[in-house]
Amino acid sequence: MRRFAAAIALAASLLVFSTTLALAASPDCLMKVGGEAVSEDDLLYLLTQKAGGNEAMAGMVLSGMTLEEKKDFLKDIADLLLVSQAAALKGIQLDPAVAAKLRWDAVNTLAKAYVERMAAGWNMSEKAVRGYFEAHRSNYATKEAVHVRHILVESEPEARTLLLKALAGEDFGELAGKFSKDQGSAERGGDLGWIQKGDTVPEFEQAAFSTHKGGFGGPVKSEYGWHVIQVLDRRPESEGVYEAVKNQVVRDLQQSYLEEALSRLRKDASLSIDEKKLEALGN
Numbered sequence: 001m002r003r004f005a006a007a008i009a010l011a012a013s014l015l016v017f018s019t020t021l022a023l024a025a026s027p028d029c030l031m032k033v034g035g036e037a038v039s040e041d042d043l044l045y046l047l048t049q050k051a052g053g054n055e056a057m058a059g060m061v062l063s064g065m066t067l068e069e070k071k072d073f074l075k076d077i078a079d080l081l082l083v084s085q086a087a088a089l090k091g092i093q094l095d096p097a098v099a100a101k102l103r104w105d106a107v108n109t110l111a112k113a114y115v116e117r118m119a120a121g122w123n124m125s126e127k128a129v130r131g132y133f134e135a136h137r138s139n140y141a142t143k144e145a146v147h148v149r150h151i152l153v154e155s156e157p158e159a160r161t162l163l164l165k166a167l168a169g170e171d172f173g174e175l176a177g178k179f180s181k182d183q184g185s186a187e188r189g190g191d192l193g194w195i196q197k198g199d200t201v202p203e204f205e206q207a208a209f210s211t212h213k214g215g216f217g218g219p220v221k222s223e224y225g226w227h228v229i230q231v232l233d234r235r236p237e238s239e240g241v242y243e244a245v246k247n248q249v250v251r252d253l254q255q256s257y258l259e260e261a262l263s264r265l266r267k268d269a270s271l272s273i274d275e276k277k278l279e280a281l282g283n
Contacts (some may be wrong), residue, residue, distance in 0.1 A: 031074050033081040038074065038075050039240050046077070063248065071235035091168065115258065122257045132253045133242050140240025140249070147233040151175055152182040157228035159219030166216050172230050181225065194235070204229070 026041040047058035065073070092098055133140065149172055153159050162179060166172050175188025197205060203222045208210040208229055211217035218230035242249070 031078060032168075033078045034085055036081055036085075038077055038081075042077075043073070064081070072265065076217050109147040118144055118256065118261055119257070122254065129246065129249055130242060130254055131241070132256070133245070133249045136252070137240055138246045142235065142238045142240065144209070144237040145194045146208050146211075146231050147194050147235075147237045148192050149173070149176060150182070150185065150192060150204075150228045150231060151190055151228040153179060153228075154181065154225055156221070156226050162220055163216060163228045166228065166230065185257075190230070193234075 029037045030040060030043060031038040044055075044058055044062065045060055048055050051057035051061060062070075093102060151159070151162050151172075153162065158179070160272075161277065165175060173191075176190025177186050180190055182190075186190055195205070195208065197209065200208075201222045203220050203267060204227055206211070207220040207227070208231060209218040211231040213231055213234045215229065216255055217230055219226045219228055221227075
């Protein structure tokens with residue numbers, strides 16, 4: 001079925017076939033298009049990409065295809081190669097935008113493959129992950145935080161009026177949406193999310209952290225104007241619990257291995273920056 005094969009062949013766009021290098025036919029060559037050969041490995045690669053990188057699934061798809069579907073699939077690949085070859089003959093690969101994409105696609109592919117091969121040698125055992133957690137325990141501590149909403153206005157009288165309305169039972173979110181000049185949070189009913197100490201200006205922080213859960217604070221003045229605050233929830237400071245943060249620890253350990261590898265590469269690399277050109281860029 002042509003439609004079935006065409007859908008799978010969409011993955012062929014992920015490949016950049018070189019039209020400047022003729023590939024000699026090999027024992028596993030399934031098709032030749034001009035000077036380029038399409039091998040069994042090529043076909044399986046395309047199927048694997050279509051299956052989201054799942055080689056087992058690609059094998060299952062292949063085993064379920066009829067001869068006609070396989071032939072249609074190859075014809076779709078041939079069409080892609082013919083268009084690619086026609087583009088190369090016209091020198092389209094020299095177009096700056098096309099050349100940049102070809103270059104950086106290749107760079108990304110090589111870099112990803114290099115990292116994947118390195119990662120195969122990283123010690124990601126339970127002992128190693130827990131050891132990393134113990135060595136960096138403070139990084140996973142939960143700091144004291146409050147979940148707050150606010151209404152920001154120009155003057156203290158405005159803020160006092162809105163505070164009285166909130167205390168009288170009017171909906172804080174509706175008041176924020178109507179009166180707050182902080183448009184970003186006003187669209188969310190004044191919700192600023194969770195904030196920790198040091199996340200915001202001192203005046204606002206002091207008022208927020210001194211207000212009990214469910215309570216209102218203010219008016220308080222900051223460099224932005226006058227705030228009325230509602231504390232929706234509070235979260236106490238606590239030490240990190242390994243089981244709760246294990247997934248993050250795994251990611252951090254992987255990142256530490258990658259940073260070590262990058263440090264070695266940087267040490268051996270020759271790198272120079274033309275600061276004059278960089279400074280002039282965009283001016």
